[in-house]
Amino acid sequence: MLDGALPTILIVDDSPENLTVLSELLQLDYRVRAATSGEKALRIAATAPWPDLVLLDVMMPGMDGYEVFTRLRADPQTREIPVIFVTAMDSAEAELRGLDVGAVDYIAKPIVPSILLARVRTQLELKQARDWLKDQNAYLEAELARRMSENLVVQEVSIHALAHLAEIRDPETGNHLRRTQGYVSTLAHQLRDHPRFSEFLTDRVIDQLAKSAPLHDIGKVGIPDSILLKPGKLTPDEWEIMKTHAKLGSDAIEQAERDADRLVEFLVLAKDIAHYHHEKWDGSGYPEGLAGDAIPIAARLMALADVFDALISPRVYKPPMTFEDAFNIIVAGRGSHFDPDVTDAFLATFEEFRGIAVRYLENEPDLPTGNRPGRA
Structure with missing residues (x-):
């Protein structure tokens, strides 16, 4: 019913005389439409x-x-229209059946005009209230969706702002955050139906993984420049300090968790990624020396993504490798550095990895010839 328009009432009766009576009774206050059959x-x-x-x-x-009523309810366009049964069957059983099937009211003939008008008015007021609530709910749902979308944008910007703190300390990483984010997402989608990973890699977790990945090296903000930016090989003591960035990162995220007043899902994954992405499948990694399935899945995906990107990217201590050389090193690490199934997922999606790398590397001046589009 449009604002300012008369409510529309459909009267259905096989008797033209009854239709005339009802029409004359209603047409002063309502728009009346009439039908002499169910069809x-x-x-x-x-x-x-x-x-x-x-x-x-x-x-x-x-x-x-009853059949007309059933068909009205079966059609999405008409199922919400309230129906009052008007009939000469005035037994309690007939009225009970009418109300049981879902009619809003039941009026027995002969019609008492004042009663009919009162019940019609009541049902139209109720419908107007239901329509208003429905519109309000639709508005509230749209507003909730808008605010959630805004919150997600703020969350994503905040994550990248934090992650860029580490990138600022290590400026040669370039678009490392975007590339590793893409690699992790690619691996997760490839493994989502694998029996070892399917229970964990739900759509929601994959989305959270992509959001969490940029925080993997946040702990580098705690590493001195003399070590982080050293162009030569680190001494054993310097290397021990460098390795603390994993624990520093997970501690910072854990503090953020404690500051939150409720569980923040992506921080749980981010903490695992930051703390364990340097662990190795054979137990020779750091900081905990975990092996095999003891390493969180999120960290296993990040481990391969991080190493691949480090290999193809220029660093203060090395030039970038070609895709072919990086590919061979990842393959050689299957079952030692990397989870074998994660490595196999990399093999299956290598062209996607290369596409992600080219997308974010092609504008960087230090991109080696072997990593330009069209070259292996």
């Missing part, structure tokens, strides 16, 4: 102006009122 009623109900209320006779030849 005509269904056609009218499905066309504009759509009825706000149906007064439906039960006993009609051919399609009776």
Whole structure:
């Protein structure tokens, strides 16, 4: 019902005399549409102006009122229209059946005009209230979706702002964050149906993994420049300090978890990634020396993504490798450095890895010839 427009009432009765009586009674306050059969009623109900209320006779030849009601409820366009049964069957059983099937009211003939008008008015007011609530709910749902979208944007910007703190300390990493984010997402989608990973890699977790990945090296903000930016090989003591960035990163994220007033899912994954992405499948990694399935899945994916990107990227202590050389090193690390199944996922998606790398490397001046588009 449009604001300012008369409510529309559809009256259905096989008796023209009854239709005339009801029409004359209602037409001063309402727009009245009439049908002399169930078939005509269904056609009218499905066309504009759509009825706000149906007064439906039960006993009609051919399609009776119950069947008309059933068909109205089966059609998404008409299922919400309230129906009042109007019938000469005035037994309690007939009224109970009408209400049981879902009619909003039941009026027995002969009609008492004042009672009919009062019940019609009541049902139209109730429908107007339901329509208002429905519109309000739709508005609130849209507003909630908008605010959630804004929150996600703020969350993503905040994550990248934090991650860039580490990148600022190590400026030669370039687009490392975006590349590793893409690699992790690629591996996760490839492994989502694998029996070892399917229970963990739900759509929600994959989305959270992509958000968490940029925080993997956040702990580098705690490493002195003399070590982080040293162009030569680190001494054993310097290397021990460098390795602490994994624990520093997970500690910082854990502190953020404690500051939050509720569980923040992506921080749980981010903490695992930061702490364990330098662990190795054979147990020779750091900081905990975990091996095999004891290493969190998120960290296993990040481990391969991080190493691949480090190999193809220029660093203060080395030039970048070609894709072919990096590919061979990853393959050689299957079962020692990397989870064998994660390595196999890399093999299956290598072209996607190369595409992600080229997308974010091609504008960097130090990109080696072997890593330019079209070269292995």
